[in-house]
Amino acid sequence: MKKIREFIRKCPFFLLLVSTGVVLSLLGLGGKNNVYAGQEYNPLTEPAASVVFTALNDGIYPWQIFSEESRSVMAEAESTKEESGETTPAAGAAEENSEGSAEESMAAGEEGAEGAAGRDDGDGEDSDMPAEGEDGGEGIEEGSGAAGTGTQAGEADSTEEDSPASEENEAAPDTQEDAEDDENVSSSESDIPKGRLEPLRASTHEEYINHISADIYGDAGVKRAAEYGFVRVDESYFDDALFIGDSRTVGLRDYTDLSDHADFYSETSLTIYKVLEESFKGKGTVTSALERKDYGKIYIMVGINELGTGTTEDFMKKYTEVIDTLHELEPEAKIFIQGIMRVTGKKHNSDPIYNNNNINARNNAIATLADNEQIFYIDVNEVVCDEEGNLNAEYTFDQLHLLGAYDELWKEFLLNHGVIE
Amino acid sequence: MVSFSSLEFMFRFLPVFLIIYYLVPSKYRETVFLAGSLVFYAVGEPVLILVLLFATALNYYYGRKVWELKAEALRHGWVEKKRKSYTGQILLLDVAILVFFKCFAAFVDSALLPLGISFYTFKMISFQIDILRGEISEEPKVKNVALYFTMFPQVVSGPIMRYDEGTFGREKSCSPEKLEDGLKYFVLGLGMKVLLADRLAILWNDLQMIGFQSISTPLAWLGAAGYSLRLYFDFWGYSLMASGILVMLGYEFVENFDHPYAAKSISEFYRRWHITLGSWFRDYIYIPLGGSRCSSKRLALNLALVWVLTGIWHGSGFNFVIWGVSLGGLIIMEKLVYGKYLHKFPWAGNLYVLILIPLTWVVFAITDLKQLGIYFGRLFPLIGGEGIMVNRQDFANYTRNYSVYFIMGILLCFPCVFRFYEKHKKNPLMILFLTGVFWLSVYYVSSSAINPFMYLNF
Numbered sequence A: 001m002k003k004i005r006e007f008i009r010k011c012p013f014f015l016l017l018v019s020t021g022v023v024l025s026l027l028g029l030g031g032k033n034n035v036y037a038g039q040e041y042n043p044l045t046e047p048a049a050s051v052v053f054t055a056l057n058d059g060i061y062p063w064q065i066f067s068e069e070s071r072s073v074m075a076e077a078e079s080t081k082e083e084s085g086e087t088t089p090a091a092g093a094a095e096e097n098s099e100g101s102a103e104e105s106m107a108a109g110e111e112g113a114e115g116a117a118g119r120d121d122g123d124g125e126d127s128d129m130p131a132e133g134e135d136g137g138e139g140i141e142e143g144s145g146a147a148g149t150g151t152q153a154g155e156a157d158s159t160e161e162d163s164p165a166s167e168e169n170e171a172a173p174d175t176q177e178d179a180e181d182d183e184n185v186s187s188s189e190s191d192i193p194k195g196r197l198e199p200l201r202a203s204t205h206e207e208y209i210n211h212i213s214a215d216i217y218g219d220a221g222v223k224r225a226a227e228y229g230f231v232r233v234d235e236s237y238f239d240d241a242l243f244i245g246d247s248r249t250v251g252l253r254d255y256t257d258l259s260d261h262a263d264f265y266s267e268t269s270l271t272i273y274k275v276l277e278e279s280f281k282g283k284g285t286v287t288s289a290l291e292r293k294d295y296g297k298i299y300i301m302v303g304i305n306e307l308g309t310g311t312t313e314d315f316m317k318k319y320t321e322v323i324d325t326l327h328e329l330e331p332e333a334k335i336f337i338q339g340i341m342r343v344t345g346k347k348h349n350s351d352p353i354y355n356n357n358n359i360n361a362r363n364n365a366i367a368t369l370a371d372n373e374q375i376f377y378i379d380v381n382e383v384v385c386d387e388e389g390n391l392n393a394e395y396t397f398d399q400l401h402l403l404g405a406y407d408e409l410w411k412e413f414l415l416n417h418g419v420i421e
Numbered sequence B: 001m002v003s004f005s006s007l008e009f010m011f012r013f014l015p016v017f018l019i020i021y022y023l024v025p026s027k028y029r030e031t032v033f034l035a036g037s038l039v040f041y042a043v044g045e046p047v048l049i050l051v052l053l054f055a056t057a058l059n060y061y062y063g064r065k066v067w068e069l070k071a072e073a074l075r076h077g078w079v080e081k082k083r084k085s086y087t088g089q090i091l092l093l094d095v096a097i098l099v100f101f102k103c104f105a106a107f108v109d110s111a112l113l114p115l116g117i118s119f120y121t122f123k124m125i126s127f128q129i130d131i132l133r134g135e136i137s138e139e140p141k142v143k144n145v146a147l148y149f150t151m152f153p154q155v156v157s158g159p160i161m162r163y164d165e166g167t168f169g170r171e172k173s174c175s176p177e178k179l180e181d182g183l184k185y186f187v188l189g190l191g192m193k194v195l196l197a198d199r200l201a202i203l204w205n206d207l208q209m210i211g212f213q214s215i216s217t218p219l220a221w222l223g224a225a226g227y228s229l230r231l232y233f234d235f236w237g238y239s240l241m242a243s244g245i246l247v248m249l250g251y252e253f254v255e256n257f258d259h260p261y262a263a264k265s266i267s268e269f270y271r272r273w274h275i276t277l278g279s280w281f282r283d284y285i286y287i288p289l290g291g292s293r294c295s296s297k298r299l300a301l302n303l304a305l306v307w308v309l310t311g312i313w314h315g316s317g318f319n320f321v322i323w324g325v326s327l328g329g330l331i332i333m334e335k336l337v338y339g340k341y342l343h344k345f346p347w348a349g350n351l352y353v354l355i356l357i358p359l360t361w362v363v364f365a366i367t368d369l370k371q372l373g374i375y376f377g378r379l380f381p382l383i384g385g386e387g388i389m390v391n392r393q394d395f396a397n398y399t400r401n402y403s404v405y406f407i408m409g410i411l412l413c414f415p416c417v418f419r420f421y422e423k424h425k426k427n428p429l430m431i432l433f434l435t436g437v438f439w440l441s442v443y444y445v446s447s448s449a450i451n452p453f454m455y456l457n458f
Helices: A002-010 A012-030 A050-056 A062-066 A070-084 A089-103 A107-125 A130-145 A151-157 A166-187 A205-209 A220-226 A235-240 A247-255 A286-292 A312-329 A345-350 A356-367 A404-415 B007-023 B026-044 B049-068 B070-075 B077-107 B117-132 B142-150 B176-210 B217-248 B266-272 B275-286 B296-314 B318-344 B346-365 B369-379 B394-413 B415-423 B428-447
Strands: A241-245 A263-266 A297-301 A334-338 A375-378
Touching (some): A002 B176, A012 A050, A012 A062, A012 B428, A220 A375, A247 A404, A263 A286, A297 A312, A312 A356, B007 B428, B049 B070, B049 B142, B070 B077, B077 B117, B117 B142, B117 B275, B176 B217, B176 B428, B217 B369, B217 B394, B266 B346, B275 B296, B296 B318, B318 B346
Parallel strands (some): A334 A375
């Protein structure tokens, strides 16, 4: 007893560290099946406490564990996650589930909620099956609108299955159409531009778990967008332009004189999931910018940061939503979707996520949104890439961003791709 | 796992190791320490651990022979010659191992540089010379020698402790006070590394991303200052973590940094920066060459040699040679020409160090000579000209984002701030502060992929 008392007196720091560590670990373990279900955690290399910290970045705080209704906590947590765009697979399921159960009241919706309950257990017990989580969620949600989207609904039922049956795969596009229409009616105006291309296929489970962005659209959209006859303009053209983008656009802002003309809402690590909600330092949100000033052109380039997040479908869904919202808020403005700038060959060959196959697949998807009337697709890769289609290694230090001195190429490209009616 | 600030090390390896180390009877502790060290190294370098094991065996073999001949050498002069020749052989072998792998890494594949080889071969050389000189008092047993070369707190990046400082073979007292003390050093070092060095590292990365030709002159100076602080806290933090672990295990604290940025001359700076490396060069190269007790011509030559070697040791790029030569040049000038004035006017000395040392770190940092030229052009626009697409706002932007790290870093450069900490480290508020530092560091480590320690692949 005396010994213990002496130890306490001599090692207050040690004991404080250990006890705070125990508390944090208990929090981490306690929240494992609900608030922290979405955090990646490897018990071999990480303390249980680390999920408490990683979750902070997603806006999930420890006290949410003690909240009475764990379900509402989850919904809240997931909606914050959605804003930050860092939806991890398992969380994706939760997100879709909560949407499904909250919004849908039809019979199909009930079915979805049932599926959701099953999903919860699955995620809690086995974090090795993130893919099923997400796909299942998709299936549930879309299933409420239509008959279910082949692949995904199929997967929702069989969590053990590794690859979807091929016939379900083929069935996907048809039903997807219904699902999309249905969604459009419920979510936004009928003013959506017509003639959008449909995906040729759905992402496979294999592609999903390996973080491969599936090229589900082919180059039809890119080709159609390239048919437009862009013209050379001068710098005053950008006087009513708004640029939205990530760190690459920050480079364009800081190392060309475009910022003398246009407004920039750009920020390091911006993603398509954050575009509409993000409050830019000292400027507010994009929405508030569009309310303040009538923009004639809106340029957007995002997509590199979220390359490892979700499938091409997930990305495309959000991208479509953002473009439609921008169009709705500023119907007169020309919207320029800029293809995601590629990475160098060195990066392309060594990185399983940040490579040009994934970038091209996503560019092919977003290019289909162009209608060549109000919405255009332009691709700066034409001027910054080498013969092999990789970002020219001389133009960059970190294989990803243009050096300040070469942002001028991008500006020139934009000057050559004006739209004048 | 070889990084002390990784979650794997802090929350898996270290606690398990400490529990076993404390639980076993004290006579087995060195064996446990050796086993833990081999596990640690094998995880980081599963194949090239063979190089470490081979070099350890070789050095034990020679060291033991030279040790055993010591008594005899006192009676027969020729035995002393034999001892010297053995030592000469093993020193050549140690240098050959180091040079071979350094060249191999430089010209063939940098992945083939065994982890920590620059540090453990230097320990081996020091061990051999100390044996020859009779500076090792206890009999070197194989377990102790192996532990000295492979001990996990030091094997990757030092400090280059001397064999005798380890007091091997003597029982280590693992008192609660030592646990507490060592843990505080560890957490302090962790905070320096994760909260300061890793944050400031982003600034340097940004400058590279922008391209040196496009940074403004004020930003170039801010970058040089940021890099100087980052390198300091990276390495001082690492050394504190390493020595903190040793203290927890019952060893003595090994001092590696003593507020170098408060120095008043470059030679003083390097007596206070990476102290164990500086004293290694002093004891095993500089003094055997004649040190400073010789003609000024010879002195200059000795210093030049030491500094060229120091440069080459740090890296294979030609910039490291330039770095070593310019430091050597400055130190020679101080010894022979203006050193005495620097100490007469302390402020001038401080200013001199604080302007020149960051410039030498820029040379240290940029391995591409063309890029190095561009950076100096931006530092001194009168020589370097205008730059390309320079953004005049950049300095203001970066100062805004990084001022908190600069302020903290600069404060920690003052010896009195650290003395204040030492004096009050038992205060409950200080303990709360350190706990905060620890968990904030864990937060950063958890949420970001961390930079591996810069000195890792030497």
